[in-house]
Amino acid sequence: MPLLSIITFLPLAGALLILAVPKENERAAKAIGLVFSGLALVVSAALLVLFDPSKAAMQFTEEHSWIPALGVRYVLGVDGLSMPLVVLTALLSFLSLIASLGIDKRVKEYWFWFLLLEVGMLGVFAALDFFLFYVFWEITLVPMYFLIGIWGGPQKEYAAVKFFLYTLFGSVFMLLAIIALYFASEPHTLGILELTSQRNHFVELGMTFQVLVFLGFYLAFAIKVPLFPFHTWLPLAHVEAPTAVSVILAGVLLKMGGYGLMRVNLPMFPEATKLFLPFLAVIAFINIVYGALCAMAQKDMKRMVAYSSINHMGYAMLGIVSLTAVGFNGAAFQMINHGIITGSLFLLVGVVYDQAHTRDIDAFGGLAAKVPVYAGMMTLACMASLGLPGLAGFVSEFLCFLGAFGPWKLWTILSVAGILVTAGFFLRMIQKVFLGPLNEKWAELTDMNARELIAVVPLAILMVLLGIYPRLGLDLMNETLTALAQLLQG
Numbered sequence: 001m002p003l004l005s006i007i008t009f010l011p012l013a014g015a016l017l018i019l020a021v022p023k024e025n026e027r028a029a030k031a032i033g034l035v036f037s038g039l040a041l042v043v044s045a046a047l048l049v050l051f052d053p054s055k056a057a058m059q060f061t062e063e064h065s066w067i068p069a070l071g072v073r074y075v076l077g078v079d080g081l082s083m084p085l086v087v088l089t090a091l092l093s094f095l096s097l098i099a100s101l102g103i104d105k106r107v108k109e110y111w112f113w114f115l116l117l118e119v120g121m122l123g124v125f126a127a128l129d130f131f132l133f134y135v136f137w138e139i140t141l142v143p144m145y146f147l148i149g150i151w152g153g154p155q156k157e158y159a160a161v162k163f164f165l166y167t168l169f170g171s172v173f174m175l176l177a178i179i180a181l182y183f184a185s186e187p188h189t190l191g192i193l194e195l196t197s198q199r200n201h202f203v204e205l206g207m208t209f210q211v212l213v214f215l216g217f218y219l220a221f222a223i224k225v226p227l228f229p230f231h232t233w234l235p236l237a238h239v240e241a242p243t244a245v246s247v248i249l250a251g252v253l254l255k256m257g258g259y260g261l262m263r264v265n266l267p268m269f270p271e272a273t274k275l276f277l278p279f280l281a282v283i284a285f286i287n288i289v290y291g292a293l294c295a296m297a298q299k300d301m302k303r304m305v306a307y308s309s310i311n312h313m314g315y316a317m318l319g320i321v322s323l324t325a326v327g328f329n330g331a332a333f334q335m336i337n338h339g340i341i342t343g344s345l346f347l348l349v350g351v352v353y354d355q356a357h358t359r360d361i362d363a364f365g366g367l368a369a370k371v372p373v374y375a376g377m378m379t380l381a382c383m384a385s386l387g388l389p390g391l392a393g394f395v396s397e398f399l400c401f402l403g404a405f406g407p408w409k410l411w412t413i414l415s416v417a418g419i420l421v422t423a424g425f426f427l428r429m430i431q432k433v434f435l436g437p438l439n440e441k442w443a444e445l446t447d448m449n450a451r452e453l454i455a456v457v458p459l460a461i462l463m464v465l466l467g468i469y470p471r472l473g474l475d476l477m478n479e480t481l482t483a484l485a486q487l488l489q490g
Contacts, residue, residue, distance in 0.1 A: 002062050003047050004076040007090065008122045010040040015115035018108060026107040033111040037094045037118060044090040051083055053476045056483035058128065058193070059083075067131070071189055075128040080480030081262060081332055082125045084473060085255055088339045089125065091458070092251040093118040096244035099347055099455040102354065103151065103242070110151060114244070117143035121252050125259060130178045130190040137174070137220075140253065141167055144245070152240040159233075159240035166233040170220035177216025181268075184209065196267045203271050214272035217264050224257030225313050228286045235294075238306035243350025246302065250309045250346060251339035258316050258335050262328070266320070267487055273323075280321045281404075285411045287314025288418035296425040301352075301359040301433075304425060305345045308385060311418055312338045312393075318408070318415060319400035323488050327403020328481035333473055334396035337384075337466065341393055344381045344459040348374070351452050355445055361429055366438030371447045375434045377456055382426040384463040387419055391467035395474075 014036025021028045051059060058077035066074045078086055096114070103110050116139065123136030141164060149160030182188055184205055185198055202210055223230040234254075238246050266273050291311030298304040312334065319331030351374060352367075353359050368375040384391035387398075397419070404412045448456070466473050 002076075003043060003050075003060050004078065004086075004126045005062055007040050007043045007047065007086065008076070008119060008126055010036050010043065011093070011115040011118040011122070015112050015119070018112045018115070021108060023106075023108045026104075029108045029111045030101060033097055033115055034094075037090075037097050037115065040118070040122070041090040041094045044087045047078070047083065048087050048476075051078075051476065053080065054479060056080065056479040061128070066129075070131070071187075072131040073129050073191065074132060075191060076126040076132075077128045078126060080477040081484070082259065084332070084336050084476055085125045085252075085259060086122060088255070088336055089118070089121045089252045092247060092339060092343050093121070095343070095347075095455045095458065096247045098451060099247070099350065100242075100244040101451055103244075105151060110147070113143040113146050117147065117248065121248075121256070124256050128192045130181070130192060130195070133192065134171075134175060134178060137256070138171060140256075141171075144249070144253070147245045148237060148241045151242045151245070154240070155236065156240045159236045162233045163237045166223050166230065170223040170230075173216040174220035177213045180209070180213050180216070184213075192263065199268055199270055202269060207271055207275070210269045210272035211275065214265055214269040214276065217260065218276075221257040221260035221265065222283075224260070225254055225317070226257070226310065227283050227313075227317065228290060228310075231287075231291075231310050234310065235303050235306040238309075238346075239300065239303050243346060243353070246306075246346040246350075247343045250306070251343035254309060254313055255335045255339060258313065258320065258331065261320055262331070262484065266323070267484060270488065273488070277321055277323070277407075280317065281408045281411045284314050284317035284321055284404075285415050287311065287317060288415045289314075289421070292418045292421035292425070296421055296428075298425075299361050301349045301361055301429065302346070303359075304361070304429065305342060305349060308345075308422065308425075309338070309342055311422060312342065312385070314415070314418065315397050315400045318404045318412065322400075322403035322407055323485060324403040324406065325478070325482040325485040326399055328485055329474055329477055330396050330399025330401075330403050332477045332481060333470070334400055336473055337392040337396045337463075340459050340462050340466070341381055341384045344377075344456050344463070345385060347452070347456050347459075348378045348381060351448055351456075352445075356442060361432050364433040364439060364442065366434070366436050367442060367445065368434035370438055370442065370445050373447045373453075377448070377460060379430055379434070380460055380463065382430055384467070386423045386426045389467075390464075392463045392465075392470075394467060395470040 018029045061077035064074040066072045120139030127133040145164045295304045295307035316331040316334040319327040384393045387394045
């Protein structure tokens, strides 16, 4: 069974079916979207069950000739790094579509673009040929541009254009790097695994070649993560995007950058990696502290969560630059946990915005007595995000610090400040929004409805489950990431 192809193209089948539905029949478009995205989630769950965590190598591989003249092949496969990201993408896409049931503007187009976006994201994590990888990478651009530009907030056009131009800028350099790799490889190939096996050949070609190609990929991935100073598109895109699109942006799209660094930059260009490691360690520190301080300064809940994403992806970057198995496990686990936690935070911010039509932290007060279920869910997500022991965020952040402390003691110690600031801005938000006397302006607010709970509760369960029993996630990744660390250290 070509499980990866089925998972990747089920949403495409749904998107094409939606095109055949009359635009007046909004219920049919929504039903088709939920069914096909749900089927992709079910198949990804089957993938999870069948996956053998004791193997470091690729599993469920599919390979077919595609463009023989260029040696381009249709190759898919997953290992301990990519498989959890495929499952995360399918889960967050389905839950985001549940949260999108309230969309009432140009419904058919919205659901079409959302399913097409899911195809691109799933393809990026499964593709093992650079041509195919690049096609899927670019597919994510167009749907996200329209989803922000049509269904976003007051500055939606500016936010959509800024997102598109930033990402396209990085993609151009990645394309040049892919072309350079193709001509430098012997024999010429675009296979990601084949090119990784030629890493010693790339060392022989000299430092200049390695540095240029490394930087080509780094630009594309750093913009996506986003790493300082390429982060400026993110807060605006988050604030203007509709709730479900913010979930996907933070939960999945940012992970494409971290995944790319671990799949491409580190294993393929060992000498360039060593050269840039001190620089990358400083960037990780800046992301952590600068992201936290920017979040602390925000009055808008959504903008605060957006800046916290910059901070939390800095922890993942710290784990990546450790070049240790512990750090890699922490980085990969942090990407999964960040998707779960920040996805739920954006969903919860959307819940209160739909009723109050404001996200100003200072405008609320005393909501815990009025909407206790919502207050409980938001407090749980905030505590997981600030790294409270017993919840998912703590384990991955601890592993990132543990892995990085050996090679980067100074930057690791300084980065701990990010945890203190993160605790500060989340606790301040909880205090101002939920505690104290009730602001009578919000006396008519109602608690979370069934649709909102269905979207958030699975993520809340995962936060607790992965916090109490992190082996559920770490066992899937450990063999692959240990092998990657040994490759880099050997």
